[in-house]
Amino acid sequence: MSADVGAEHELGKTEASLVAARRENLAALRSRGRDPFEARRFAVDTTAEDLLRQYEVLDVGAHAESENWNIAGRLMSIRTAGKTLFADLHDRTGRLQLYVRKDELGDERFADWNDLDRGDVVGVSGFMFRSKKGDLTLHVRSFEVLSKALMPLPDKWHGLQDVEKRYRQRYVDLIVNSDVRDTMMMRSRIIAETRRFIDGNGFYECETPTLLHVAGGAAARPFLTNVNALSGEEMQLRIATELNLKRLIVGGMERVYEIGRIFRNEGIDTTHNPEFTMLELYAAYWDVHDMMEFNEALISHLVGVVTGNDDKLTVGDREISFARPFKRISYLEGIAQHSGGRFTRERLLDPDGAAAILEELGLPKSPTHGHALDKIFERVLEPHLIEPTFVMDYPVIISPLSKRKSGDPDLVDRYELFCNHMEISNAFTELNDPDDQRARFEAQVRERAQGDEEIPHPDWDFVRALEYGMPPTAGIGIGMDRLVMLLTNNTSIRDVLLFPLQRQHG
RNA sequence: GCGCCUUUAGCUCAGUCGGUAGAGCAGCGGACUUUUAAUCCGUUGGUCCCGGGUUCGAGUCCCGGAGGGCGCACCA
Numbered sequence: 294m295s296a297d298v299g300a301e302h303e304l305g306k307t308e309a310s311l312v313a314a315r316r317e318n319l320a321a322l323r324s325r326g327r328d329p330f331e332a333r334r335f336a337v338d339t340t341a342e343d344l345l346r347q348y349e350v351l352d353v354g355a356h357a358e359s360e361n362w363n364i365a366g367r368l369m370s371i372r373t374a375g376k377t378l379f380a381d382l383h384d385r386t387g388r389l390q391l392y393v394r395k396d397e398l399g400d401e402r403f404a405d406w407n408d409l410d411r412g413d414v415v416g417v418s419g420f421m422f423r424s425k426k427g428d429l430t431l432h433v434r435s436f437e438v439l440s441k442a443l444m445p446l447p448d449k450w451h452g453l454q455d456v457e458k459r460y461r462q463r464y465v466d467l468i469v470n471s472d473v474r475d476t477m478m479m480r481s482r483i484i485a486e487t488r489r490f491i492d493g494n495g496f497y498e499c500e501t502p503t504l505l506h507v508a509g510g511a512a513a514r515p516f517l518t519n520v521n522a523l524s525g526e527e528m529q530l531r532i533a534t535e536l537n538l539k540r541l542i543v544g545g546m547e548r549v550y551e552i553g554r555i556f557r558n559e560g561i562d563t564t565h566n567p568e569f570t571m572l573e574l575y576a577a578y579w580d581v582h583d584m585m586e587f588n589e590a591l592i593s594h595l596v597g598v599v600t601g602n603d604d605k606l607t608v609g610d611r612e613i614s615f616a617r618p619f620k621r622i623s624y625l626e627g628i629a630q631h632s633g634g635r636f637t638r639e640r641l642l643d644p645d646g647a648a649a650i651l652e653e654l655g656l657p658k659s660p661t662h663g664h665a666l667d668k669i670f671e672r673v674l675e676p677h678l679i680e681p682t683f684v685m686d687y688p689v690i691i692s693p694l695s696k697r698k699s700g701d702p703d704l705v706d707r708y709e710l711f712c713n714h715m716e717i718s719n720a721f722t723e724l725n726d727p728d729d730q731r732a733r734f735e736a737q738v739r740e741r742a743q744g745d746e747e748i749p750h751p752d753w754d755f756v757r758a759l760e761y762g763m764p765p766t767a768g769i770g771i772g773m774d775r776l777v778m779l780l781t782n783n784t785s786i787r788d789v790l791l792f793p794l795q796r797q798h799g
Numbered sequence: 800g801c802g803c804c805u806u807u808a809g810c811u812c813a814g815u816c817g818g819u820a821g822a823g824c825a826g827c828g829g830a831c832u833u834u835u836a837a838u839c840c841g842u843u844g845g846u847c848c849c850g851g852g853u854u855c856g857a858g859u860c861c862c863g864g865a866g867g868g869c870g871c872a873c874c875a
Binding site: 303304305306307308309310311312314315354370372373374375376377378379380381390392394395396410411422424425426428430444445446447448449450451452453454455456457458460461469511512513557559560562563564565716719747770772785795796798 | 806808809810811812823824825826827830831832833834835836837838843844845846865866867868869870873874875
């Protein structure tokens with residue numbers, strides 16, 4: 294089956310007639326020398342938001358005729374009323390009402406509006422006044438047609454509700470659903486602010502390769518591809534930036550980070566998309582406590598950005614306080630506390646003890662001790678982690694890349710930040726002992742041989758890098774998509790991704 | 800992978816017991832010089848997701864398939 298044949302979507306009869314009507318309007322505009330697709334540029338000098346703010350004090354009936362403005366955007370509503378009309382123009386900042394009079398534009402120019410459709414892009418010029426009903430409005434003196442919408446727009450009141458169509462034709466979703474546009478612009482801001490905050494602390498943003506011979510640094514199945522220039526050599530898309538960023542720490546860059554796309558060939562659901570954006574950051578000479586403070590400051594900053602300097606966030610239908618300091622709780626003590634003291638450290642750290650707890654909770658048997666701990670944590674502690682909480686001092690058996698706590702070798706210097714039951718970040722003091730790292734890679738080789746395809750092949754060069762000496766270092770990973778979900782109160786990752794992955798349409 | 804829900808006009812949605820396919824919006828024609836889901840009059844528009852089956856007759860019932868959503872399982 295050729296991808297090119299039948300690629301253009303076929304119009305239904307109703308839709309075809311709607312498009313035909315718009316094409317007739319296009320032809321009519323062209324016949325009067327107003328070809329929308331001949332337009333090149335328009336000297337915009339304001340935005341809807343600016344005008345509404347600037348003329349807020351204007352009284353009903355007042356006209357600011359001495360100040361002329363040029364603004365462009367999409368027509369989202371046209372209300373004709375004989376020899377006048379009102380229209381709504383939307384730009385990236387919001388809505389502005391337009392007022393057009395036949396006696397000012399002249400018959401021919403006013404007639405052009407018969408050939409304008411909802412969705413067309415126009416540039417208008419005029420002055421501000423406040424209408425009888427109190428709406429700040431631009432009184433149009435002249436206008437240009439800058440582009441034509443040949444396709445009909447969705448319902449002006451209900452917008453586009455069809456979830457599938459919203460994801461597949463995000464451009465339509467963005468045109469008609471302003472809350473979607475707000476979320477996506479907020480996402481952009483959150484990522485920009487994250488970068489600014491990190492840069493302000495002396496970090497270097499680095500770009501490590503996406504194409505790797507061995508995708509490591511996490512447990513996940515990679516996407517595979519081939520490089521033609523290397524005789525079709527097989528390569529993998531990265532599943533983490535961890536190993537390369539730590540190579541940079543070895544190299545002496547000391548404070549590095551990357552905000553980049555990660556690819557994992559795994560399941561798709563409300564919290565997983567095959568490609569997603571992760572922040573990883575490494576700081577030489579920091580330990581996990583330094584990272585915790587940094588993390589807290591970053592999240593507080595971002596909450597302030599999205600709320601306009603408040604420290605309370607609406608999540609679902611509740612308010613969550615992000616006042617500093619965030620709660621801190623130890624992994625083992627937290628589980629003990631929320632089980633009425635029944636699930637003690639001794640039982641949890643013992644494989645048989647953990648298995649017995651699983652049974653008490655009515656959970657199925659786990660294949661490994663670590664898996665059992667994860668399940669117990671999810672059932673006992675995670676439901677209580679609503680307000681931002683640092684869960685600290687993880688058991689070493691579920692933390693293969695972290696340094697042990699000095700004086701308590703069963704635990705490691707690691708924390709995860711939870712909020713609204715969701716993991717926001719994962720950070721620890723990095724393992725920098727090359728012999729230990731080599732031993733852990735060798736152990737992974739054995740696990741992979743037993744059939745676990747998510748275990749990556751070892752990256753032996755990374756061990757060699759550690760043999761040159763990596764300073765004591767703290768590292769953190771933050772899934773930016775999930776962070777944006779939290780900050781924008783969305784429950785599906787698809788609603789914070791512009792183009793979530795969808796199956797090819799038959 | 801399993802389960803539940805969903806797919807009807809460009810959009811948002813009805814469609815009863817199996818009996819000629821509906822509404823609102825949009826569109827088209829007309830009226831209207833401060834409207835804002837404008838209003839009023841008139842009007843066009845259908846691959847009922849696809850393929851089988853049952854039936855005199857299927858949007859509706861049965862089987863199979865596809866897309867999408869949610870939950871569970873798996874997974875950082």
